[in-house]
Amino acid sequence: MKKLVLISGLFLIVISATAQKKSTKIEFEVAGVCVMCKERIEKAALTTKGVKYANWNIQTHMLSLIVDERKTSTKKVQQNIAAVGHSTKEVEAPIEAYNNLDPCCKYNDEEVVKDHNKNE
C-alpha cells in the first residue's frame, strides 16, 4: 500500500511537470467557410513544427492554437495555412492555392458565403 502511495505521488509530479511545459495560446482569424476548410486549416496548422493543438471555429472563423513559441511563430503558421489556400489578415493565400480549393470552400465567392449565411 505504501508503495502505491509513493508511486501515485511520483505520477502526479510527472503530470504537473508535463502540464507546465512551455505553451502559449494564440488566436487569429482565418478565412474559410465549411467543415472541409476546418479540416484543411487545422491539418496545415498542426503539421507546422511547434504547434501542439489547433481548433478552427466555423462560426467565428477564429483559429485557436497552443504552440511552443520557442519553435514557431504566428507568421510561420499563417504562411503554412496560406499555402493550402486560406488567407489571414497578415498573409494572403497564393491565388493558385485558393483556386485549388473545393468549390464549397471558396470563401471569397460572395455566392458561396451568402449561401452559407442564409442556411445558418
Added chain:
Amino acid sequence: MKSKIIFIIFTFLPILLFAQDTLKGMITVQEDEKISILVGATVYWLNTNTGTSTNEKGRFTIAYKPEYKKLVISYIGYGTDTVDINSNRELRHLLSEGNELGEVNINTRKKTRFVSVLSVANVSKISSDELLKAACCNLSESFATNPSVDVSFSDAVTGTKQIQMLGLNSPYILITQENIPTVRGASQAYGLTFTPGTWVESIQITKGAGSVVNGYESIAGQINAELVKPLTDNKLFVNLYGSGNGRIEFNTHINQKLSDKWSTGLYIHGNNRSKKIDNNDDNFLDVPLAKQINLLNRWQYQNTEKGWVSFINFRYLNDEKQVGEINFDTKKDKLTTNAWGGKINTNRFDTSVKLGYVFPETPYQSFGLQTAYSNHKQDSYYGLRIYDIEHNSIYSSLLFNSIIGDTRSKFKTGLTFTYDGYKELINTTNYDRIENSIGGFFEYSFDNLDNFSLVAGIRADQHNKLGVFITPRLHLRYVPWGKSVFRASIGRGKRSANIFAENQQLFASNRKINVFDEGGKIYGLDPEIAWNYGVSFLQGFNLFEKEGDIIFDFYRTNFINQIVVDWETPQEILFYNLDGKSYANSFQTELNYNVLEYVDLRLSYKYYDVKTDYNSSSLSKPLIPKHRFFANVGIKTVEHNNSFWKFDVTYNWVGEQRFPSTITNPIEYQKSEYGKAINLLNAQVTKVFSSKFEIYFGGENITNTTQKNPIISADDPFGEYFDSTLIYAPIHGSSYYAGLRFKLK
C-alpha cells in the same frame, strides 16, 4: 477516463449540383477534437418515405423535389438535426452532438451495429437499438444478433449461457463495465446475467489483443458495456416482460436532475421464474427456477466550465437459482440422495467512483481516476457437492492523457492497482488465496490525419502470483484505397485461471475433480500466457445504389501456457499445465447490406480450429463447432406520427460439435463422437405506438431444436456416470414472450 469533448457547431454550404432531381451531401461529426465523416447516418425528408444513409465517405444522395423543405439527419449517439433546404445544392452538415444520449428516440432507421471505420482496433459497436432486437434480458443475451460473439450453453442443469470469441471461452475475454473489469474471478460463470439489458447503453466489442489500459488479462478480446447515465437516460422508464417458459422480468429507471451539475438515477431490476418445466421428461428441470433483485444507484457530476466530471455508483444484487430434479425440495433434500438438486445463491455489492479532469488551458490533457470495490459471495451446492466462494476485489487506476509534440501523437499513461481476496470451499477443501498486483502502462497513438494510424502500448506489472512481467500490444490501421480499412494487431495476455469458478458447470456431474499440483502458485498451477495475432480487412461497396460492406477477419491465439481442462476421461475432470501446443485459429467473414430501403441484411460465416495437446493426445476442443453460419434480417416499416413496426429474424446454423470421449461408459451412457449440426431461429416483432410506448413479442428457438437426453444417467444422478455437461443444443424447446416499454423524457 475517456474525455470526449464534442462541440455543437453546424454549418452547411450548398454548392451547385450536377443532377437536377437529387440532393447530395456529406455528414460529419466532431469527436475528440477531430472532424470525422459519419458512416451510416440516416438522412430523410420530413414526413415522407424518402430516406437514405451515408456511405463510407460520409456522403449521401437523396431524391429531391422542390416541395421537400426539411431534411432530417440523425445518428445513434448524436442528435437529430432538421435542416431547412431551399434548393438542391450540395449540403455539408456537422451533426450536433446528442447532449441527451437517451434521446435516441426510435424514430429513424439507424444502423444499429457497425464496425468502426475510424478506430485503430477492430471494434464493433452495439447500440441500444441493437440490444432491443434480443428482447431478453441481460448482458449474456445481448450478443444474439452479433456474429463476433458466440453464445453457447454450458450445461443441462444451470442452463447458463456462455459466450465465446475467436473460439475461446469468456475467461479469455476481458469483460468491463465502463472500463472497470467486472465479469471475472468468482463472477465468471454467472456474471453476465447480473447486468440487466435495459441498463446497457451500448457495448463495444474489440477483437484481438485490445488496449493495455484496462490490464493484462485480455487474450481473445475485450467487451465493454456502457451503462445508461442519469443525465441522459429517460426520466422514467418501465419495462415488463413475460415468457411462456415462466420467466417474468421487471425493469424501471428513475432519473432526476438535481442541479445543473448533479444528477442521480435509480435502476431497479427484478426477475422470477417459478414454473417447473420438464418437457423432455428426464425428471430434471429444463430451466432453473430463478429469482433476482438488482439495484443500482448512480450519481453523475458534470462541471464543463471547470473541466470536472464524476460518477459514483452503488449496486446490490441478490440472485437465487434452483436446479436439478423437479421434485427436489431445498428444505428436505439438500445434500441428501433423496433427490438430486442444487441451489446457487449469490449476493454481490459493488461500488465505484470515477473522476475525470480536462485541463481547461490545454484541452488535450486530462487525467482520470477510477476505483471500484466489490464483494461477491456465492453459496451453492450441486447434488452432494458444496461450492462456496467469496471474492473481495479492489481495482484502482489512475490515467493521464497528453500529447507528444502535437495532437497527432497522443499518449496515455497511468497506474493500476488490483487486489483479489478469495475464500473458496469445495466440499471440505479450502482454496483461500490473495492476489494483488501493481502496474504501470504507457500507450502511444499516432494518426497522420489521413490514412494511417497506430496504437502501441506496453505495461509492466508486479503480481504476487504471476510475478513481474511485461505486456506489449500493437494495433495498426491503414486505408489502402477508398471504402476500405486494413487492420492488424498483436498482443500478449496473462492471467491466473480460477479453475473452479470458471468451470462451475462441471459440478453438475459426478466427475472426480483432479488438479495436478505442479508446484505453481495458483491451485498448484502456473499462469496462463498467450499471444494473439490478427488481421482484418473491411471493404465498403455500393451495389444497385445500396450500401454494404464485407469484412474478413483472421485471428490466431497461441498459448504459451494454458490450464488444460481435460474431460476426455468420462468419470474425471483434470486440470493441468499445458505440455505441448494449444491454439485457436478463427476466420470470420461478414456481409452487411442494406438490401431495400427499410431492409438490412447481415450474413456471417465462421470457421474455428481450436486444438490442444491433452495428456492423452492432441484433440480439437470439445463442443466447439468448426463451422457456423449466421443470418439476420431487420425490417422497419414507414413511420407515421412516430408509430411503426419492426421485424427482426436471426438464424444460426451451428455445425457438428465433438463430444469428449464417453467410450468407457456403459453402452446406454455413451454419446456418439459428434453432436449433430443444429438450426436455431429467433424472431421478434416490435410495435412502436409513440415515442413513449411500445410493445414487443417474439419467439426463441422457433424450430424447437433440442438435444435429446441431454443428461447422461439422469435416471441415476448419484451414480458414477451422471453428467450434464455434454451439451451442444438448447435443452428447452421453443418459447414465446411478450413485453412492453414505457418511457418519459
